[in-house]
Amino acid sequence: MTSVNYKSAGVDIEAGNEAVRRIKKAVESTFSPNVLTDIGSFGAMFDLKPLMQQYQHPVLVQSIDGVGTKMMVAKMMQKFDTIGIDLVSATTNDIIVLGAKPLTLLDYIANDRLQPEIIEQIVLGMVKACRENDISLVGGETAEMPGTYLPGEHDLVGIITGVVEKDKAVLGKNIHPDDVVVAFPASGLHTNGYSLARKLFFDVGGYTVDSTLPELTASVGETLLAPHINYTKPVLHLLAKNIPIKGMAHITGGGVLENIPRILPANCAVEIRKNGCPVLPVFNVLRQLGKLDDAEMYRTFNMGIGFIMIVSPDAVATMRDALTNFPAFPLYEIGKVISGKPEVRLI
Secondary structure, X not given: OOOOOOOOOOOOHHHHHHHHHHHHHHHHOOOOOOEOOOOOOOOOOEOOHHHHHHOOOEEEEEEEEEOOOHHHHHXXXXXXXXXXXXXXXXXXXXXXXXXXXXXXXXXXXXXXXXOHHHHHXXXXXXHHHHHHOOOEEEEEEEEEOEOOEOOOOEEEEEEEEEEEEHHHOOOOOOOOOOOEEEEEEOOOOOOOOHHHHHHHHHHHOOOOOOOOOOOXXXXXXXXXXXXXXXXXXXXXXXXXXXXXXXXXXXXXXXXXHHHHHHHOOOOEEEEEOOOOOOOOHHHHHHHHHHOOOHHHHHHHOOOOEEEEEEEOHHHHHHHHHHOOOOOOOOOEEEEEEEEOOOOEEEO
């Protein structure tokens, strides 16, 4: 009689051990002196005493996010070296809107069958992004779940933790009519709208990841995998310069129309100029393939707007001066705050 064990049921413990062996040194290279535990501990320990000395009233800020079905494009291309970068950006950008400095990241990778070489590619992308933004990748979990995921499928989720001085948290409470909306551009779809984008490119258009279109400077797959931009450095730099940013929004799921109202007071709306920030060619292709109107486009996609900030008109010039050393982050004035219920009006 053939014996039945965990491996024959679809879970390979040795593959998990091999994945940890591959990534351990790289992950631990992200650790700040505050990290007190090695990879492999049951939990990650982070020393808070230095924060108590740097902050008068520190408040922890946390968020959880994933990369959605962008992972399926990575699977189609068998290219997993940038999807970890996407995870760091997706989570980090969600807490810097509150003025928080990111400290640690935990990741969760689930799949049907663990392949150490793919896990290594994913995690090395995270490591690169964490090192660039002074984030400690303090731990993670790999879950091999045959039957739950289709062959070759992966899911990727991250939990970010940061800190902000309580009285310096950016909450949008002081936004009022006549303030202006400025934006950092996006690199592409970032990590949102991929279910629709995949349907339009691969089902409606009949393209493959290797297809090239005259409107795009790279293949369809490469265009869709363009890494999500991380805005931590320029945003924290502006805050360190004491520039009075009244509100910030990361343009994620829900696009332009759904994300900006999340930070608006009850008496404020915003007008956004549709061409205020460069609309990337990929969005024009998607619009044509789906015959989509503005409402659908701006509710699903970022439309080239990656991150917005709301400030007084007299702060814009100071912001531009402060960003001189950040040429990769051009600043666009894309709209203004008006009286009304919290919503985005496209003009």
